[in-house]
Structure formats: structure tokens, C-alpha cells
Amino acid sequence: MSMENRIVEEARLIILRALAEQPNESLSSEILRQELASxxxxxxxxxxxxxxxxxxxxxxxxxxxxxxxxxxxxxxxxARHLRREIAIEGVQRPSRPD
Incomplete structure (x- = not known):
């Protein structure tokens, strides 16, 4: 897998996790851009x-x-991807909970 593909898959997981952390599960693309930069x-x-x-x-x-x-x-x-109930091809798989 190329480095760019790894970055894309990780970015998609970061986006899903950032949304899940919000009370309304929503964020603007600008806030998500800043989150990815972090x-x-x-x-x-x-x-x-x-x-x-x-x-x-x-x-x-x-x-x-x-x-x-x-x-x-x-x-x-x-949300199901984040809970590891399903796997979305093209999104990095979340780590297992400790």
C-alpha cells in the first residue's frame, strides 16, 4: 500500500472518531481540517x-x-465501523479497546 493510501485511510478514521466525540456527532469541514493537521x-x-x-x-x-x-x-x-462491528474498506480499522 502506498504512503498516500495509508494517509487517506488514517484521515478517514480520524474524521469518524472526531465526529463520534461530539455531543451532536457533527463538525464542519474546517474544524475537521484543523483536527487532521493536529x-x-x-x-x-x-x-x-x-x-x-x-x-x-x-x-x-x-x-x-x-x-x-x-x-x-x-x-x-x-459508528459501527468505530465499534469494530463492520469494516469499511478504505478506512483504517480502529484499534481494539484495551
């Missing part, structure tokens, strides 16, 4: 939009355009 994945907002679109196609999130950003909300399929 994990040394520095990309433009357009790249984040592309990842959100991909996750939406996989039914892991829903995406709502709001002005120049998009608001992503965790969907049940994304």
Missing part, C-alpha cells in the same frame, strides 16, 4: 471535502453544505 495530515479544505464525499458515498457520514464549508454528521454505518 495529526500531521495537513491538507486543503477541498481535500477534506473529497474525503467527506467519499465517506458519504460509503454511508459512514452525511454531509450538508453550509456556505463555503460542509457539515459532516456521523451515520450509523460509521
Amino acid at each position: 495529526f500531521a495530515i495537513s491538507r486543503e479544505r477541498g481535500w477534506v471535502h473529497g474525503q467527506l464525499d467519499w465517506l458519504a458515498e460509503e454511508r459512514a457520514v452525511t454531509v450538508t453544505p453550509v456556505g463555503s464549508v460542509r457539515v459532516a454528521t456521523l451515520a450509523e454505518r460509521g
Whole structure:
């Protein structure tokens, strides 16, 4: 697997985890861009939009355009991936809980 593919898969997992941490399970693409940067994945907002679109196609999130950003909300399929009940190909598998 290429380094870029590893980065993409990890970024998608980080996005799902960040959404799951919120009381309403939603964040804007700009906040998600900043969250990814804190994990040394520095990309433009357009790249984040592309990842959100991909996750939406996989039914892991829903995406709502709001002005120049998009608001992503965790969907049940994304939550199931985080709980390790299913595996979404193209999203890094979460670690087993301790």
C-alpha cells in the first residue's frame, strides 16, 4: 500500500472518531481540517471535502453544505465501523479497546 493510501485511510478514521466525540456527532469541514493537521495530515479544505464525499458515498457520514464549508454528521454505518462491528474498506480499522 502506498504512503498516500495509508494517509487517506488514517484521515478517514480520524474524521469518524472526531465526529463520534461530539455531543451532536457533527463538525464542519474546517474544524475537521484543523483536527487532521493536529495529526500531521495537513491538507486543503477541498481535500477534506473529497474525503467527506467519499465517506458519504460509503454511508459512514452525511454531509450538508453550509456556505463555503460542509457539515459532516456521523451515520450509523460509521459508528459501527468505530465499534469494530463492520469494516469499511478504505478506512483504517480502529484499534481494539484495551
